[in-house]
Amino acid sequence: MAHEAAIRMELEGLRARLPDVTGAVAATADGLLLAGDAPGLPAEGFAALSAAALGVGLRLTEAAGQESLRELLIRSGGGCVALYPAGRDAVLLVLAGPHTNVGRLHLESRRSGARVAALLGGSAAEPEGTASRPGGGAP
Numbered sequence: 001m002a003h004e005a006a007i008r009m010e011l012e013g014l015r016a017r018l019p020d021v022t023g024a025v026a027a028t029a030d031g032l033l034l035a036g037d038a039p040g041l042p043a044e045g046f047a048a049l050s051a052a053a054l055g056v057g058l059r060l061t062e063a064a065g066q067e068s069l070r071e072l073l074i075r076s077g078g079g080c081v082a083l084y085p086a087g088r089d090a091v092l093l094v095l096a097g098p099h100t101n102v103g104r105l106h107l108e109s110r111r112s113g114a115r116v117a118a119l120l121g122g123s124a125a126e127p128e129g130t131a132s133r134p135g136g137g138a139p
Contacts, residue, residue: 003119004035010119011037014112020100022079025093026086026116027051034090034116041095050093053083071106084109087117 011024015037023038023046031051036043057072072083077098082105084092092113096105 006119007035007116008037010112010115011035014094014108017108018096018100018105020079020097021094021105022097023095024112025050027091027093029054029089029091034120038095046093050083050091053093054085054091057083071110073102080105082106082109084113085117086113087120090116090120092116 007026011026014024015021023036023041025036025038025043025046026034027047027050028034029051031048033044033047036046038046053072054069057069061067061069069085074081079095079097080100080102082094082096084094084106086092092109094105094109
């Protein structure tokens with residue numbers, strides 16, 4: 001993919017800005033890996049899982065009568081996994097440690113999601129995460 005290097009640089013920049021971030025993966029809404037910066041983790045597997053989680057998040061948001069999906073956050077004892085729309089056709093998955101500042105994680109990750117969307121030539125999400133629904137609807 002022509003934009004893989006630029007997307008990878010964005011993911012590396014996200015990790016540099018947030019030391020608690022242990023990995024980041026950008027994927028299509030269909031689960032294909034665009035780029036990954038997740039040392040020691042199977043980026044392609046996380047790309048596929050991110051698409052499945054995005055689909056569930058979109059369905060939950062729609063069923064609840066809510067507006068567009070801003071993020072999906074899963075917290076555990078070992079840290080958190082967060083998903084952010086990256087325009088209409090992609091998703092950003094971010095892995096972070098247990099002591100991460102979640103507010104800053106959301107702010108920086110939404111900005112990175114908007115940059116990834118712009119690199120892909122799609123409409124960039126607003127930095128605050130007010131993007132339209134990725135994939136054009138619930139899968």
